Amino acid sequence: RKEVEQDPGPFNVPEGATVAFNCTYSNSASQSFFWYRQDCRKEPKLLMSVYSSGNEDGRFTAQLNRASQYISLLIRDSKLSDSATYLCVVNTNAGKSTFGDGTTLTVKP
Amino acid sequence: EPEVTQTPSHQVTQMGQEVILRCVPISNHLYFYWYRQILGQKVEFLVSFYNNEISEKSEIFDDQFSVERPDGSNFTLKIRSTKLEDSAMYFCASREQGAFNYGYTFGSGTRLTVV
Numbered sequence: 762r763k764e765v766e767q768d769p770g771p772f773n774v775p776e777g778a779t780v781a782f783n784c785t786y787s788n789s790a791s792q793s794f795f796w797y798r799q800d801c802r803k804e805p806k807l808l809m810s811v812y813s814s815g816n817e818d819g820r821f822t823a824q825l826n827r828a829s830q831y832i833s834l835l836i837r838d839s840k841l842s843d844s845a846t847y848l849c850v851v852n853t854n855a856g857k858s859t860f861g862d863g864t865t866l867t868v869k870p
Numbered sequence: 871e872p873e874v875t876q877t878p879s880h881q882v883t884q885m886g887q888e889v890i891l892r893c894v895p896i897s898n899h900l901y902f903y904w905y906r907q908i909l910g911q912k913v914e915f916l917v918s919f920y921n922n923e924i925s926e927k928s929e930i931f932d933d934q935f936s937v938e939r940p941d942g943s944n945f946t947l948k949i950r951s952t953k954l955e956d957s958a959m960y961f962c963a964s965r966e967q968g969a970f971n972y973g974y975t976f977g978s979g980t981r982l983t984v985v
Contacts (some may be wrong), residue, residue: 795973797973799913802959803978803979804961804976804977804978804979805913805961805974805976806976807973807974807975810972810973848913850973857903857915857918857926857928858903858915858974859915860905860912860913860914860915861912862911862912863912
C-alpha cells in the first residue's frame with residue numbers, strides 16, 4: 762500500500778465548479794499535513810496546511826480526519842488559474858515529507 | 871518574498887561524470903532538503919540536513935550521493951558517477967527551525983539530463 766494515496770484523476774471541470782480531492786495516508790504516526798500545487802515543470806508550492814479542526818483560505822477548504830487517516834481539499838468557484846496538479850503531503854517526523862502522486866485538475870472555460 | 875535559489879537551472883552531463891547541484895536556502899531557515907522528480911512521476915525524498923549533518927535519507931540516496939553545506943549559505947548535492955536513471959528534476963527545499971507544522975519553500979529546481 763502506498764504511504765500517501767490520492768484520487769488518480771484527472772479532473773476536468775468547468776469554471777465556477779466545485780471540486781474535491783481526497784487523500785489517504787497509511788502511517789498513523791503522521792504528524793502534519795499539507796496540500797501543495799504544482800504547475801507543469803515547476804516546483805511544488807505550498808497551498809495550505811491541514812488541521813484537524815479544518816481550515817479555509819478563500820475558495821479553498823482543507824479537512825483532516827485522523828481516525829480515518831484521510832485528508833481532503835475542496836475548491837469552490839474554480840478559476841482557470843486553478844488548473845494544476847495538487848499534491849497531498851504528509852510529514853511523519855522532522856526529517857522528511859512524503860508526497861502523493863498528485864491529482865491533476867483542468868478548469869475549462 | 872524570500873526565495874530558495876538553485877543553480878544551474880539545467881545541467882546536461884555524460885554518464886559517469888560527477889555533477890554538483892547548488893542551492894541557497896532562505897537565510898533564517900535551518901532545515902534543508904533535496905527531493906527529485908523524474909518526468910511524469912511523483913516527488914521523491916532524497917535527504918534532509920540539519921545542524922551540519924544528515925538527519926534522514928532515503929534508499930535512493932546511496933553512496934553515489936552526498937550533500938554539503940560548505941560555507942554557511944550554499945547547500946550542495948553531489949552525484950559522483952551519474953547514471954541515465956539519475957535524469958530528473960532536483961528540488962532543494964528549506965524550512966524554518968522549529969516550524970515543523972510549516973511547509974517547505976522549494977527552489978525552482980535543476981533539470982539534470984544524463985546522456
